[in-house]
Structures are given as structure tokens and as C-alpha cells.
Amino acid sequence: MKVKTSFLLLAALLLVPLGTVAQDISCTPTTAVSKQHRSDLKHRDPASTEPHSATVAKVLQWAAPSGVADPKTRKSKVPIDSRESEVFKLTGDLWRVIVEENDCDFHLELAAPGQPATAARVIVELPQGEAFRTQREKLIEELTANGYSLSVGTART
Numbered sequence: 001m002k003v004k005t006s007f008l009l010l011a012a013l014l015l016v017p018l019g020t021v022a023q024d025i026s027c028t029p030t031t032a033v034s035k036q037h038r039s040d041l042k043h044r045d046p047a048s049t050e051p052h053s054a055t056v057a058k059v060l061q062w063a064a065p066s067g068v069a070d071p072k073t074r075k076s077k078v079p080i081d082s083r084e085s086e087v088f089k090l091t092g093d094l095w096r097v098i099v100e101e102n103d104c105d106f107h108l109e110l111a112a113p114g115q116p117a118t119a120a121r122v123i124v125e126l127p128q129g130e131a132f133r134t135q136r137e138k139l140i141e142e143l144t145a146n147g148y149s150l151s152v153g154t155a156r157t
Contacts, residue, residue, distance in 0.1 A: 024136045027104035027128065027152050045131055051089040056112040059090070059122050095121060097143065099152045104128035106136060106150070 065081035079085050092110035095117060099106055106126040111119040126136055140150060 024128075024133055024140065025099065025104075025150055025152065027099060027101075029102060029104045029128065031102045033103075033129070047131075049085070049087040051087040054088040054090055056090055056092045056110055056122050059088070060120050090122070092122070097139075097150060099150055101152055104152070106139065108139075 062083070068080055090110060091113055093113055093115065094108055095111055096109040097106055105128060108124050108126060109121040110124065111121045126132055126139065128136070143150060
């Protein structure tokens with residue numbers, strides 16, 4: 001099942017403005033936040049930048065940043081691409097959510113609104129942490145309202 005909603009994409013993050021708030025899941029990352037790759041970028045304050053409108057289709061057309069395949073670059077603490085410093089507001093259909101055990105981030109797969117289950121998707125992360133608690137709780141509430149639940153290491157579609 002898909003859940004249609006609006007999203008803000010911060011670098012590789014989503015902030016989900018939805019309904020009432022539910023409690024975040026209990027998760028202890030197997031990798032400490034200080035040891036996670038690109039931790040400073042993905043755990044920065046999401047309210048620090050005004051969002052730009054974008055579409056899932058447009059994001060799917062973006063070229064991969066140069067050097068992204070280089071493991072040393074991917075572990076860097078500086079932005080690989082100027083878009084990593086921006087916030088994007090997306091509307092799309094949420095097809096899948098996975099809670100990663102290593103960092104407790106929610107990995108969300110979004111397709112353009114109204115597209116079938118086989119459509120290309122954007123994968124974004126909603127990190128664990130106080131700055132993202134409200135957005136994570138809102139996502140959980142929306143999923144619960146649609147008959148789904150989240151637990152560590154599981155996916156719901």
C-alpha cells in the first residue's frame with residue numbers, strides 16, 4: 001500500500017508534515033552517531049534553510065555528484081554537492097520504509113504521486129535525534145492510521 005503525503009528533503013533527509021503525534025520507536029544504533037558517515041550533514045538543524053519546491057521526477061533526473069562513488073568522498077564531512085546544503089519540499093507516494101539498525105534512520109522510498117509500485121523512486125533518510133523527533137513521530141502516526149507499524153530492521157509497504 002502507498003501513503004500519499006508531502007515531504008521536505010534535506011540533503012538526503014525527509015521531514016514529514018503529517019497529522020497527530022505518536023511516540024518514536026525505541027532504537028539504539030549499532031554505530032554511534034559520531035562514527036556514522038556524513039553525520040554532521042545529516043544531523044544538522046532541519047529548520048536552518050527555507051525549502052525549495054521540487055518533484056520526485058525532477059530529483060530522479062539529477063546527475064549523481066562527481067566523486068560519489070569514491071568511498072573516501074562518501075565518508076567526507078563536507079557536502080559532495082551544493083544541493084546537500086538545501087532543503088526540498090516534495091509531494092509523493094510513500095511505498096516503503098525501512099528502519100536501519102546501524103543508525104536507526106528511517107529510509108523512505110518515494111515515487112511521483114499516482115505512479116504504480118514499479119515506478120522509479122527517490123530514497124531519502126529521516127535521521128534519529130531530537131531535531132527530527134517530531135517528524136519521525138508524525139510519520140509513525142500516519143503509518144499507524146493507515147494500518148502499518150515500524151520496528152527496527154523491518155520494511156512496511
